Amino acid sequence: MLAMPPVDHQVVARRAAIARALRAIVPDGVIDDPDALRVYESDGLTAYRQPPLLTVLPQTTAQVAQILRWCHQQGIKVVPRGSGTSLSGGALPLADAVLLGMGRFNRILSIDYQDRIVVTQPGVTNLAITRAVEDAGFYYAPDPSSQIACSIGGNVAENSGGVHCLKYGLTTNNVLGVEMVLIDGEVVRLGGATFEAAGLDLLGLVVGSEGLLGVVTEVTVAILPRPETARALLIGFAGVEAAGQAVAAIIAAGIIPAGMEMMDKAATHAAEAFVHAGYPLDAEALLIIELDGPQAECDHLIDAVRAITQGFGCTSCRISETEADRLNFWAGRKAAFPAVGRLSPDYYCMDGTIPRRQLAHVLRRMADLSAQYGLGVANVFHAGDGNLHPLIMYDANIAGQLEQAEAFGADILRLCVEVGGVLTGEHGVGVEKRDLMPAMFTDGELAQQRSLKAAFDPDGLLNPGKVFPLLHRCAEQGRVHVHHGQTAFPDLPRF
Amino acid sequence: MASVTMACPRDAADLVALVAAARAGATRLALCGGGSKAAFGAVPTGPVTRVDMRGFAGIVDYDPAELVLTVRPGTPLAEVETLLAAHGQMLAFEPFDHGPIHGCAGGAATIGGVIAAGVAGSRRLSRGQARDHLLGFAAVSGRGEAFVAGARVTKNVTGYDLPKIACGSWGRMFALTELHVKTLPRAEMQQTLVIDGLNPAAAVLAMSRALGSQGAVAAAAHDPIARRTALRLEGFAASVAARRALLEGLLADTGVLGALDADAATAFWQGFRDLAALADAPLLWRVIVPAGHAPGLIEALELTGARWLMDWAGGLLWVGTRADGALRSLVEAAGGHADLVRADAATRGRIPARHPQAPAVAALEARVRRAFDPDGVFETGRFGDS
Numbered sequence: 001m002l003a004m005p006p007v008d009h010q011v012v013a014r015r016a017a018i019a020r021a022l023r024a025i026v027p028d029g030v031i032d033d034p035d036a037l038r039v040y041e042s043d044g045l046t047a048y049r050q051p052p053l054l055t056v057l058p059q060t061t062a063q064v065a066q067i068l069r070w071c072h073q074q075g076i077k078v079v080p081r082g083s084g085t086s087l088s089g090g091a092l093p094l095a096d097a098v099l100l101g102m103g104r105f106n107r108i109l110s111i112d113y114q115d116r117i118v119v120t121q122p123g124v125t126n127l128a129i130t131r132a133v134e135d136a137g138f139y140y141a142p143d144p145s146s147q148i149a150c151s152i153g154g155n156v157a158e159n160s161g162g163v164h165c166l167k168y169g170l171t172t173n174n175v176l177g178v179e180m181v182l183i184d185g186e187v188v189r190l191g192g193a194t195f196e197a198a199g200l201d202l203l204g205l206v207v208g209s210e211g212l213l214g215v216v217t218e219v220t221v222a223i224l225p226r227p228e229t230a231r232a233l234l235i236g237f238a239g240v241e242a243a244g245q246a247v248a249a250i251i252a253a254g255i256i257p258a259g260m261e262m263m264d265k266a267a268t269h270a271a272e273a274f275v276h277a278g279y280p281l282d283a284e285a286l287l288i289i290e291l292d293g294p295q296a297e298c299d300h301l302i303d304a305v306r307a308i309t310q311g312f313g314c315t316s317c318r319i320s321e322t323e324a325d326r327l328n329f330w331a332g333r334k335a336a337f338p339a340v341g342r343l344s345p346d347y348y349c350m351d352g353t354i355p356r357r358q359l360a361h362v363l364r365r366m367a368d369l370s371a372q373y374g375l376g377v378a379n380v381f382h383a384g385d386g387n388l389h390p391l392i393m394y395d396a397n398i399a400g401q402l403e404q405a406e407a408f409g410a411d412i413l414r415l416c417v418e419v420g421g422v423l424t425g426e427h428g429v430g431v432e433k434r435d436l437m438p439a440m441f442t443d444g445e446l447a448q449q450r451s452l453k454a455a456f457d458p459d460g461l462l463n464p465g466k467v468f469p470l471l472h473r474c475a476e477q478g479r480v481h482v483h484h485g486q487t488a489f490p491d492l493p494r495f
Numbered sequence: 496m497a498s499v500t501m502a503c504p505r506d507a508a509d510l511v512a513l514v515a516a517a518r519a520g521a522t523r524l525a526l527c528g529g530g531s532k533a534a535f536g537a538v539p540t541g542p543v544t545r546v547d548m549r550g551f552a553g554i555v556d557y558d559p560a561e562l563v564l565t566v567r568p569g570t571p572l573a574e575v576e577t578l579l580a581a582h583g584q585m586l587a588f589e590p591f592d593h594g595p596i597h598g599c600a601g602g603a604a605t606i607g608g609v610i611a612a613g614v615a616g617s618r619r620l621s622r623g624q625a626r627d628h629l630l631g632f633a634a635v636s637g638r639g640e641a642f643v644a645g646a647r648v649t650k651n652v653t654g655y656d657l658p659k660i661a662c663g664s665w666g667r668m669f670a671l672t673e674l675h676v677k678t679l680p681r682a683e684m685q686q687t688l689v690i691d692g693l694n695p696a697a698a699v700l701a702m703s704r705a706l707g708s709q710g711a712v713a714a715a716a717h718d719p720i721a722r723r724t725a726l727r728l729e730g731f732a733a734s735v736a737a738r739r740a741l742l743e744g745l746l747a748d749t750g751v752l753g754a755l756d757a758d759a760a761t762a763f764w765q766g767f768r769d770l771a772a773l774a775d776a777p778l779l780w781r782v783i784v785p786a787g788h789a790p791g792l793i794e795a796l797e798l799t800g801a802r803w804l805m806d807w808a809g810g811l812l813w814v815g816t817r818a819d820g821a822l823r824s825l826v827e828a829a830g831g832h833a834d835l836v837r838a839d840a841a842t843r844g845r846i847p848a849r850h851p852q853a854p855a856v857a858a859l860e861a862r863v864r865r866a867f868d869p870d871g872v873f874e875t876g877r878f879g880d881s
Binding site: 112113114115116137138158159161165166169170172173186189192193194197199203204207226227251253254256293294295297299300353354355356382386387420421423425426440441442444445452453454455467 | 559560561562563583619620623624626627636638640643646650651654655656657659660663664679680681682683700708711733734736737738741784785786787807830849852853857859860862863864865866867
């Protein structure tokens with residue numbers, strides 16, 4: 001089991017008194033019944049489960065401030081939680097920590113179409129923002145695969161991306177401001193309805209800080225007019241090298257597609273068997289390229305992309321003529337994770353980023369590792385930005401395979417770092433990759449980041465045990481495991 | 496007057512030694528690149544070592560297909576832009592040389608200075624600030640430790656996003672020694688469409704309608720002297736033509752949308768970089784405000800005799816004044832903030848260059864700076880607090 005910070009048994013012993021104190025702040029929002037608490041014992045990283053000490057569900061910024069101030073005074077740890085869809089265990093509770101659920105912050109506060117901004121409470125889902133503005137022709141650009149469930153506050157914590165982030169950016173590029181409560185109860189506003197904040201860009205620091213710096217109680221986001229049209233191409237290649245070269249050539253031609261996805265042969269076969277999207281089964285690599293914008297631009301770029309990919313010897317090329325075609329091209333890609341789940345009793349999802357030019361090399365090394373470990377792997381790849389999701393197939397019922405899969409996965413992430421990439425492109429460090437951080441940062445660099453944490457939270461009470469390796473230990477455990485297709489959110493697409 | 500010594504470090508080890516010496520002695524380290532923004536902020540009051548970062552120069556790695564440039568911070572901005580242009584790419588946030596704003600010759604600005612000051616030009620409206628394009632960096636902290644942050648890939652959430660606070664850090668906290676910057680394709684063509692004769696409120700409204708449409712406007716500015724509102728389109732020729740037609744239809748009730756020829760367009764946008772129209776204003780302010788509040792703020796500022804230029808569709812006002820007067824309180828009332836970009840030394844000693852923060856935010860910001868620079872080695876008094 002993953003090591004977490006030592007449990008403070010004195011705090012656990014005070015559980016009833018803590019519940020009373022929190023009820024005085026939020027009379028209708030404290031959960032201390034052990035059965036009811038099991039709802040909160042895990043997030044999207046289901047391998048790890050731990051019921052919280054208790055859960056509190058505030059409704060106002062003032063309540064959040066009172067809760068944090070009281071916990072700070074009492075030395076009680078706090079784990080913030082949005083919708084709990086994190087794939088890296090960012091909202092994993094602790095036995096001696098209050099779980100602060102932000103789900104009741106569920107209202108959009110204002111929409112300003114003239115300045116194209118939405119002010120919302122953090123518990124509103126990502127997709128709900130788009131739903132609120134789509135009739136006026138607008139949308140919120142970042143679209144993580146969990147967007148029907150994940151909250152915008154969680155997106156801020158994780159700096160969530162999506163398949164369109166090459167062109168439209170991550171959460172950090174689309175958020176203008178937050179209201180945030182510090183651990184001592186101080187309420188600060190960082191940024192707002194302007195293009196930049198005064199002073200140091202603390203907002204930029206808070207986005208992606210995985211709940212370690214403060215609790216966000218309000219978010220201001222930028223919205224964009226929805227593109228006039230979107231079309232997609234489905235292009236097969238006889239080799240990964242040629243597909244990678246085609247991607248580089250598309251970008252070199254000055255084209256930044258709205259989305260550019262690659263699947264290897266294993267992932268293509270798995271997806272085709274699952275959703276029958278008409279994928280070419282002879283392709284060693286399959287590209288899905290989406291172009292959006294004015295009709296004239298899409299038409300122009302479709303021709304340009306087709307010509308480039310033909311120059312690199314594509315073996316097949318289909319172009320969406322209707323919206324149904326386009327969605328069908330995407331259907332297999334969006335079902336790739338569950339599709340692999342049908343081929344193997346268990347799979348383990350990784351999330352590294354590499355410089356794109358290293359793709360063929362990394363896939364070759366991964367094939368070697370696959371042979372060495374005796375475990376299959378299928379790859380889906382956000383080809384535009386180098387974010388790779390290898391899916392390692394294993395069977396947890398065979399003794400030793402889980403450990404083998406974990407070792408394989410850690411080797412893949414070290415390989416990503418070795419070629420100039422990173423441990424996580426979009427899923428976050430959480431508890432999952434915490435102990436791999438030394439592969440990317442020296443002790444001094446981690447100490448520097450910890451001292452930054454201390455500037456916000458000197459006692460380390462907010463979301464302890466996440467992002468940074470625990471001091472004085474270095475076990476490497478904990479990954480996204482899916483057993484018989486059972487995930488925490490089986491109805492959520494993951495891609 | 497403060498005593499000033501000079502240092503020209505060549506590598507991180509030199510910087511580590513400089514920081515160690517500064518921590519041991521009484522001197523503070525004033526980092527500088529080409530000096531194009533040296534007149535921003537107060538003149539240092541204590542003993543200062545002026546650290547010329549131009550020894551950290553040169554391109555380290557550039558593979559256009561990766562959309563990433565690794566460059567040392569002392570490299571001239573012009574050199575970076577020339578290199579990228581040769582490969583059909585650009586820094587999409589459109590940084591520019593501040594030398595002319597301060598009455599200096601152009602060409603001295605460095606990429607490190609652009610990042611440290613968070614400089615972004617007119618295209619910021621559509622493509623983001625410097626902070627949206629810095630992917631990673633190496634630096635030497637005020638603790639005297641070399642460290643890296645971020646990475647050289649575009650999609651990365653590993654650890655805190657320190658590149659964000661590097662942009663606009665103004666050489667406080669740490670000395671940048673290497674930068675990983677995102678690059679993007681340069682558009683096949685640009686076209687600037689203009690409507691003449693609008694007042695500020697009508698201009699802001701017209702720009703807002705254009706930005707809310709599928710016209711994909713790259714930049715939008717208003718010049719009150721010419722009473723000219725400009726929308727810049729960028730992209731493939733077929734797309735620009737389609738979007739021009741769309742905008743002509745959309746804004747037909749506002750006025751005739753004419754197109755500037757290439758030279759006139761270049762001159763128009765150059766006016767929003769060199770700010771020649773405000774060259775004789777003793778005080779120059781960079782005012783960030785919600786675009787919808789810009790017309791009301793302008794009205795209030797004009798009553799004080801201020802003159803202005805409007806960029807970012809109203810989100811950025813360059814304001815020239817004779818004295819500091821009530822500008823910051825008017826800007827705050829409009830929900831914005833203002834940096835003092837240019838003033839005589841006495842005024843700069845009296846008025847902080849950066850807009851004062853709410854006390855809780857100022858305290859937090861100070862703690863963040865101390866996390867990198869516990870002894871204030873990089874605090875020269877230029878920004879008021881130390």
